[in-house]
Amino acid sequence: MRGIGEHAVVLGAGMAGLLAARALAGAYDRVTVVERDQGLNGRSRKGVPQGRHAHILLPRGQRILEELLPGAEAALIGGGAVVADPGVDHHFALGGHTLARRPGSERAIQASRPLLEDVVRECVGALPGVRFAEGRDVVGLLTAGPGRITGVQVVPRTPGAAAEEVRADLVLDAMGRAGRTRYWLERLGHGPVPQEEVRIGVAYATRPVRLPLDSGVGKAVVVGPRPGSPRGMAMVAVEGDRYLLTVAGLDGANRPPADEEGFLAFVRTLAPPEVFEAILAGEALDGIASHRYPSDLRNRYERARGLPDGLLVTGDALCSFNPIYAQGMTVACLEAQVLRRCLAAGPRGLARRYFRAVAKALNDPWRMAVAADLSMPEVEGRRGPAIRVMNAYVDRVQAAAARDADVAEQFFRVVGLLDPPPALMRPSIVARVLGAGA
Incomplete structure (x- = not known):
């Protein structure tokens, strides 16, 4: 890729920031990744509160990751990541149906979030011109007149440290839901940036466990929520000969407890009997970590007027989704892929082109996540005809997928973001779905 600028700054060293830095490397002579946490390697960190919970990179994300960082899969496997054939090693119960496989x-590479970040960070940090500036809070944007962002102001997280200015041709915000770019822009006279939000109030609890060698559980067990039972679980084998057991539910009576007895009682309501027996016979490796996720939230920068140049x-x-659908890291891969294509077309109109292109890439995962959340009567929100028809058809698809491996395969290609949702409406699939329900 030909160079289009001297310096780009990425705010945040999570998966989205790291992948964005990969896309920027080569387009800019230098790429600085600013991160508030220090000592990033090998552990869950404060800046990723969900880092102790089970994570899955969907098939589309896995493909893009290897395309962006050749050798990442081998490095993950070398670090102990578990290799699985989902058709043999995974158990999925969705909508009350155990799906045929x-x-x-697609091959699955299963790892904890810290290992994933460590491998990606090492790959990105080895790229020419990339450096990390840890232990710094971003406190504002720098401007040169009303139409251009020229950098950021940061404050080192050491007592008495003075604010620093980091000048750049491009600033990219990857600071997560807590990022304040929308507010900084409004204070500078830009925007407002429209938002879409669906409040779901879902809570998570996770414990790492080691199962007996003869448990026969497989390498992942996923039980999805359904109307009347807004709870779910994922138990995923990862490095270190362990599983990450994550359970989730809506706030209130379905919120998973963080105490030993309550946690196990909650798991019992979800896990297949043989899986629960294996958990009881296994070994708890750490305490129970909790996390709360308030809403699906999308910032529509492509609809904002008068945004300045130099900011992505x-x-x-x-855009952030209910983590139970495992879309987050894969969507970050998609966004990095979009960014790379936009950079290849040069700097002219970069922000406008990027926000339009990334909005298009986000549409399918956003609609799928929102529709799935609104299938729960307990979630408040408008359910238009399109949502109701989609959810009714997905119910039929999941029922058919319990008996028909072809339907199940197409369903998993859609939820894995390999195929768009209309693939489930192909005549051959519709015939199988409706025939199964006859």
């Missing part, structure tokens, strides 16, 4: 579908946004700062 068969060997030979990615990751959860742009």
Whole structure:
């Protein structure tokens, strides 16, 4: 990729920021990744409160990650990541149906969030011109007149440290939902940036466990929520000969407890009996970590008027979804891919082109996540005809997928973001779905 600028600054060293830095490397002579946390390697960190919970990179994300960072898969496997054939090694119960599977579908590379970040950070940090500036809070944007962002102001997280100015041709916000770019822009006279939000109030609890060697559980067990039972679980084998057992539910009576007895009682309501017996016979490796996720949230920068040049946004700062659908890291991969294409077309109109292109890439995962959340009567929100028809059809698809491996395969290609949702409406699939319900 030909160079289009001297210096780009990425705010945030999570997965979205790291992948964005990969896309920027080569287009800019220098790329600085500013991160508030220090000592990033090998552990969950404060800036990623969900880091102790189970994570899955969807098939589309796995493909893009290897395309952006060749050798990342091998490095993950070398670090202990678990290799699985989802058609054999995964158990999915969705909508109250256990879905049929068969060997030979996409290979899954399963790892904890810290290992994923460590591998990606090492790959990105080895790129020419990329450096990390840890232990710094971003406190504002720098401008040169009303129409251009020229950098950021940061404050080192050491007592008595003075504010620093970091000048750049491009600033990219990857600071997550807590990022304040929208507010800084409004204070500078830009925007406002429209938002879409669906409040869901979902809570998570996770414990790492080691199962007996003869448990026969497989490498992942996923039980999805359904109307009348807004709870779910994912138990995923990762490095270190352990599983991450994550349970989730809506606030209130379905919120997972963080105490030992309550946590196990909650798991019992979800896990298949043989899986629950394996958990009881296994070994708890750490305490129970909790996390709360208030809403699906999308910042519509592509609809904002008068945005300045020199500023882009990615990751959860742009769009965040209910984590139960495992879309977040894969969407970050998609956004990095979009960014790379936009950079290849040169600097002219970069922000406008990027926000339009990334909005298009986000449409399918956003609609799928919102529709799935609104299938729960307990979630407040408008359910138009399109949402009601989609959810009714998905119910039929999941029922058919319990008996028909072809339907299940197409369903998983859609939820894995390999195929768009209309693929489920192909005549051959519709015939199988409606025939199964006859």
